Amino acid sequence: MTVVYTLKNVVKERLIDGVGFRLQVPNIQIHAEENIALIGHSGCGKSTLLDMLALILRPDTSDELSLHPVKGDNHDIASLWQRDRYGRLAQIRKQHIGYVLQSGGLLPYLTVRENIELPRRLLKLPDDESINSISKVLGISRQLDKLPGLLSAGERQRAAFARALSHRPSILIADEPTAALDPITAHKIMAVVMEVIRGLKITLITASHDWAHVYKMELRTLKQEAVVVNDGKVYQSSFSD
């Protein structure tokens, strides 16, 4: 299967709430259409790793950090960071990566439809039925003309997934996307999202701190691979069986 991400000896040091923190990624490969769950307790470095994968955080050092979002399209991300090619990084990010935040991250001054359309507008993609169809699948068709502040937490999260998927990225990154939801709603949303992702053949990388929840609700049901992050060290293993 095609390798999407290759990380070798990637190191990032950060100061979080005045405390130094070091994330060390020895050797990880993420393949196309894989569903990866980053599991670890709060503050272990999951979000730091996600941000580096989303090209919004510069690694301090790395032997290799490369991205191959589609066949024949190879990007040496580490080199782009070293050469301060922020514009190119932004271009790759908006073209190939969708990102869902824990709180959705919808812009409060745009309607749900405008939020969903934003990545497509930036890529100058023509208007098509994809917005309506993805909204229908995610169950937010009736909320399209509302502002995010008028939606429930679950609806906001569905809208955030719709925005992240609207431009058909090859990679979807979600940082604890269901942490603020009740387990039933969370499961419902993830089930729908997984259906869309499988249909679109998207690589999914999510983060979660709830081991039991991940094990019971996600890994088994959604057939995910797990990458464990513990005290800044990253281990790749499988829980799927």
Added chain:
Amino acid sequence: MTQFSNIIRLSFRDYSHEWRMSGCFILALASVLAPMMILFGLKFGIVTTMIHELIENPANREIKPIGSGRYDDAWIEGMRQRDEVEFIIPRTRALAATIQLKSTSAKRIVSTELLATAPGDPLLVGANRHPQNYFQVILSQAAAKKLNVKPGDEIDASLARQFQGKRERVHLPLEVIDVAAAGVISRNVAFVELELLLASEQFKDGRAVEALGWLGNTGSLDGRTYPSFRLYARSIYDVEELVSELEKEGTRVKANVAEISTVQSIDQNLSVIFWIIACVGAVGFAFSLGASLWANVDRKRKELSVLRLVGFKGGRIVMFPVLQSCYTAVLGWLLAVLVYLAFEYVINVFLAPRINLDRVLCFLLIEHFMWALALTVVIAISAAVLGGMRAARIQPSDGLRDL
């Protein structure tokens, strides 16, 4: 270009979505700008109307010779050619320039001063016609009132002299072609063509005036000089220079220099005071706006990071607070202009009459409003660029973690 138009759209949507916060920024700006505009309007209005009054009143531009001199036609013509001189005409001796006027509609004979006039005379700016010959006259309001005449009436003018031991009097019919505007001159004055003034002097000196059939000594008038003149500078700002140059020539003159200097001094002092206040206000405004925008960037870390996340470049993100600052600048300026206009109306319509001032106290020109707008936008953009650059430096990762 797409990113730029998107940033314009998004920044405006955010600005209007947060209308309460935007309204506070606009009010804060207007509350600094409007008093400055009112202050400048008062300074400009008071000084401008004072200067305008000085300019309007020809008496303030008149330069009067002290005592008698000998000014020939060449000297008069030389002065007339100077750029600083609006009008000059000779005067004869005061005693020779007095005439007695009588009308059929008034009983009394009015002793009147003769002043030569010509087109362009600042004292007769509103006059429809000017005397073209010996038989036409424009009367001052005082003289016309005493003679009870109006334009079109005919009056009798008479001159008397002692000649060869006998008392002689000559009469001359004059047509009143106009009456000078009120306030121009308070004395009894008859504005006549220069030739009539000179004829009057000749007659009183015992010489003949052939054109009018007045008998007397005959002789050449070559090398004629005049003892005085009536001179008006083109503007009040030319008075001082003309006075200085005439005095250098040895001509002693007097003019309203002190009052002109007072107005100029008021203008300069008010300008200094205004600019001190304006500078303090502008610095305060720049700091206030800058601090607000700085804080605003902090408040918007999340939204700005999301924009970076969905693919906006850092340079475009700078435009977000800059554009919002421009909206604040334009709307704040607009509000300040409205507040200013309301105060201008109140001051000019209600306050000025209460302090017995029959003139505009407060006003600004269109270019003043445009300058205020330009300065406001420049200050706002300068302050916003600092905030914008800070916004651009925010790593999307940092902003997103603030969620």
